Amino acid sequence: MDFNIFLQICSPNQEEVHHATETIMKAAENPSFIQVLFQLLQSQESQSNPTLEKMIHLTILQLIRTHWTSHIEPENETIYWNPHQQNEIADHLLNLLLSLDPSKRDNIIECFRYIMIISFPMNIEMAEKVVNLFDANAASLENVVSILQIFTFWSKACANYSISNTPPEISQKVEEIALAMINRLSTFSLQTQSFALLRFAAKSLKNFTKKLSGPLLCENFDKILSLLVNSLVVNDKSNRELHLLKRSTLNLFIGLCSTFFPLTNEEHSQDNSSQIRLNYGLHFKQDIAPCLLQSLIQCISFERDSYILSSIMYLFYQFLFYKVGNGSFLTTEFVTNIIIPIARLSPEDVNESVINPLQFLAFNFSYETSPGIRTTRSTTASLIGVILKEERFIDDLYDYLLAPTVNQIDFEGRIFLMTKFVMATMTNMGPMITGDVVDALAEQTKHVDKLPPFLSTSLLMFMSSVLPFLDPELGCRLASDCIIGSDHQIVICAASKLLRASIIECDQRVDLPIPSIIPKLLNLASIVKYKYLTMAVEALIQMGGSAIYPFVKDTISGLFELANQSLAEGVSKDCSSTLYSIFEIINAIPDDAPILVELSELILPACIQMFHQYPDNHSFNDIFLLISVFNTKIDNVTETMINTYIQTLQIIRKDDVLLQNSMDSISFLMCPIIANQGFKGNSQLIAATVDILMHFIQVCMKDEDKDGLAYTILIVATLIQSIGDSGLAFIPHICQALNGVDDKSATCLFSACVFAFSSALMANSEKAFPMIPGNVIEFILPRINENTLQTYKELKMGFYFLLRATQSGIAAAYPAAVNILRPLCERKIENNMKMEEKMQTANELMQKQIEAEFPPLVIPFNLPSDTVDEYNLFGQITQSSGLFQQLSPVQQQIVREIFQ
Structure with a gap:
């Protein structure tokens, strides 16, 4: 091969680079090409030209990186080099390595990273050779260093590999080689x-x-x-x-x-x-x-x-x-001379606060650490946290951190540690700090025009840990003033965090200059991806009430532009966060408010456009959720909503992966439209919906994850409730879906099937019940309980199924219904709670979810079944059937307690 080919790789002429790369790649199709490279390295041209020699080394490295294997793959797989050839290549590389000047060894040493790690534990002989080379080269410091580098790669393979799963003779040999090198x-x-x-x-x-x-x-x-x-x-x-x-x-x-x-x-x-x-x-x-x-x-x-x-x-x-x-090292001198100085920002950090504000925030305002992610500040904060577990240190540390200082860098370091102090000593009564200290520091924080940005940022981070709990109204005003009064990105970011935290804790509306704050936050959010910027906007809109509605449209337009910008930059995570902020803002607007229709005309077409413009985006769940919020909150369906619904179905139809990963979000989007009063009279919508549902069933039946099938059946249930008898044709498909309930991944599929069967019984009990096979009914009855049907809506439909089964002559269904009567009442009380009441019992509700075997069937929209009075139906059956007298005394007592 012509030597110039390797030199052309470094050429400034891109055509020469392309030609050289193609030539080398073509030659590399032959496994013996590496032998050609070894021969070229022996030539006078190579040894007299360091650039040429380096390019050949890099070509060898690329071959090793691409083609070295462990030979544990199936035998019928194409092998580039067989084990014997790989051993010869490794031996050749070892000899080459030790013959090179130490300054030229890096790329050859890097070859052994792949050789030693990929081949482990089948490279025992190679490791033994390296140990023996250690002895043979003991007189050469440079050679021993290179040999140890190679051996370090092998030791890394030991750390990454499950040694316990290897045959005893291999694991014993590994131990012996490790001991030999340690000696x-x-x-x-x-x-x-x-x-x-x-x-x-x-x-x-x-x-x-x-x-x-x-x-x-x-x-x-x-x-x-x-x-x-x-x-x-x-x-x-x-x-x-x-x-x-x-x-x-x-x-x-x-x-x-x-x-x-x-x-x-x-x-x-x-x-x-x-x-x-x-x-x-x-x-x-x-x-x-x-x-x-x-x-x-x-x-x-x-x-x-x-x-x-x-x-x-x-x-x-x-x-x-x-x-x-x-812990004897914990002295006053250790705190004042070690901990506080180490927590100070370096000159490089201060410079970073201007050049790269987001990185500055991430690296210098982390208050926890781990073995893999450490900075001097985060480790110092973690140390403060563990020191404070000993109550005897609390008072002294409080005094040390708040000691007077005139140096702004020192002051900032103390404020940073004081923030950790507050976090570590937080109680149910709030932060352990006096109001005088907070007021004094808040007064200083106001002067963003006079303080260096890094100090203002640290003070605002401190305020985020205290003011939302001590004085959230002051927190709102302070954050607002800092956002408006500063042009420094890190200050606005830190103030947005304080603002959002304070708004959440406020019991009453605070009068803030919202039209001045939001544009500034959105403008910065288009430059800096800091989550609290958009979260603060979301909180401001929710706090503003109806008076802020005229400003909402511009705000949401700005947020949607941010979401598009994130997708254009390939950052789906930021897009999802922004879209969810939009969802939260819209969700806070009362149902059927006129502005909802106006917003839907803006957002719904933009969502469809986002799908078309970025078909491979990973924010599809959030797009579906955003569409669904309009479908849920607007009662009078508009033409734009219908067009969006149909276009969304067309998009989903073309992408089964999208379907399988988003079936819950798709159901949230479809069900409110299907359940709407105008759906039943729209033949176009019904036809499109039936067609897509048949496709959903076909795809989800094959999917190993049964959650997608569960939410497909939920859509079927909604369709049956909407179109009545015409939807009963889906009953055989529901029965087929029920076959997957015993699968370990089925989770809420049983609940969805019961929901759909009950929907059919609500549509036409006399016609639907005979369509449900007897073995299906026998399967369902004993499984209806508060564990399989976790929420009120689910348990209500299970209760309804039992009542209709009772009316159809299955006497055992009546006591089964009585058995879930008490948990049904409890779930109904929880379902009807106001938000304030739910927050008071949030821990209890969360614990129930944690203890549940699987997540519930989520139904965040209204359905016709919501208006069905299950208690009235139970009362009618109780009075007319005579089954009450056949209940046990305990069951009779339950009925009396609930209906007294």
Whole structure:
């Protein structure tokens, strides 16, 4: 192959780049192409031209990345390289690696990331070769570092693979190789030239301890840990390898502490591996953790790197959270000299607040942390949170954080930690902070024109944690003033969070300049994707009442533009959030308010256009929900609503995946139209609906997830209630759907089928009941209870089914109806509660949902069945059938209590 082909890849001429890429891709179709590349690397041209050599290395890397396999795939699958060829290639790469100058090894080392991880655990022999190479190259520091890098990839494969599922002989061999390398790593000493070696040693130990137990029994394991602990107190800021070593060491100890600190003396295990880990965990806490803690205390006094500081603070957090050690490091000096300074913003952070406000907010105003996501601020906040679990620290910490300061950076750091203080000490009575302090800080917060944006932002975040609970009206006014008075993005974002939280907690309407606030929030929302901007707009509209209706149209138009912009940028999550905000705003408008029709003329065609313009969007559920809110709230169906309904059915008909993923939302959209009084007389709508329902049934019957079928049957039930006898033709399809009820994924399908059968009985009981097979009735009767039919609407239809069955001569249905009479009454009371009453019992209702075996059938729209008086029908049957006397005394008492 012509050498120039590889050089053309770097050409500024795109035609040459394209030609070179196509030529190499064509050559790569032959598995032996890699051998050609190895030969090219031996040529004088390659060895004398670093660019050419690098491009060949990159081509080899691309071949490895694309074609290396584990050979666990089915035998009939096409294999690019067989296992023997892969072993030869790996050997060749090892020899090539060690022959290269260290500055040229990166791409070849990267090849081994794929070789060692993808082939695991079938690459035992390769791992043994690497261990043996360690011995053969002990005199060359550069070679040992490269070998350790490769071995670190293999250790990562150990951490990611389920070792327990491998044959015993393989898992034993893995343990032996890990021990062999640990014994070699223990020969290192804490010298400058060993820093790079120790870094990879720390990475390997971290990986091994995730799954393997053998290394924990090795004496040299603790010896290496001791070296790594001591490396933390070496103070040499100019040594990059030491800096990287400390990072890897801290990550190792975070992993070890997360694994072994939770283990206690009370835990026992019959499994030998688990017992080894338990024993080592107790030893780690008793003998190693104290030494680690002392090194952490010592090194934090001189470290300045943010990653290292956040890791150290997270380790302090672990010591306190798991109560390891006596917490003696928690002194006044530690709070004032360590915690508060580390919580301060850096000059880079302050600059970020202007350049990238959203990233600034995300990185610097997170008050929780985790092993994988840490910043110095979040780890410091988490540490404050765990300190405050000890009540003896509350008063002192309160005083330390509120100590006077004239430095704005220091003041901001204290406010940030004070926000966490408030969150951590929040009680049912509100935040633990005096009104004088809040008033003083609120007064400062007002001056957004005089304070630096980062400080205003921090003060507003603090206010979001206190004012909604102490004085939400002040929170509304303060947020409003800051939004109007500032042009800084982070300040407006933070104020929007305070505004939304305060509005939610307000008991009465606050007079705010809403027409001035909303445009500013929407304008920023088109630039910065911060959820509280649109959520604040939603809250403002809801608070504004009818007086704000003239402004609602422009607001919703602005929000819809944001949703379209999000889809154009490929951010469906932001689009969904914005569409839901629009839904919440419209849903807050009273039913049949004139503005609803005006809004529907604007939004419904825009929703259809959104489907056509972005057919692959992932916000379809929210689009359906938005369409459904108009169908639910407008009683007199308009031509635009009908056209939207038909066009939506046409869109759904073309996309079965859309159908299967959105059947609940589709039912919310269709049922209100079907249940509308004007539907029965519209033959076009009925024909379109019957046609699409038959398609739904066909598709959903095949789907493994039965929820889609359940909501299809709910639409069928609504159709039967609307068109009466004409809908009884669907009864055989309902019976067919019932066959899937015993499937584990059926969830609310039984409820939907009962709902549909009861709808048919409401339409024409005499005609419908004989159409339901006897075996279906026998299947349904014993299963009707408050667990299978969870909500009032569901249980009512089950109750109705039992009553009609009783009238049809099935005497056992009557006592079954009595058995659900009491829970039916309870569900009806819950259903008729006003919103305020529901909020008071929200915890109880949520607990019922948590304990339920599956979610209920959601029916957020009115149906003709809602007007049926089930109690009156029960009374008629009770008086005329004589079945009451056949009830047990307990059942008779239930009936008397309810109907007295």
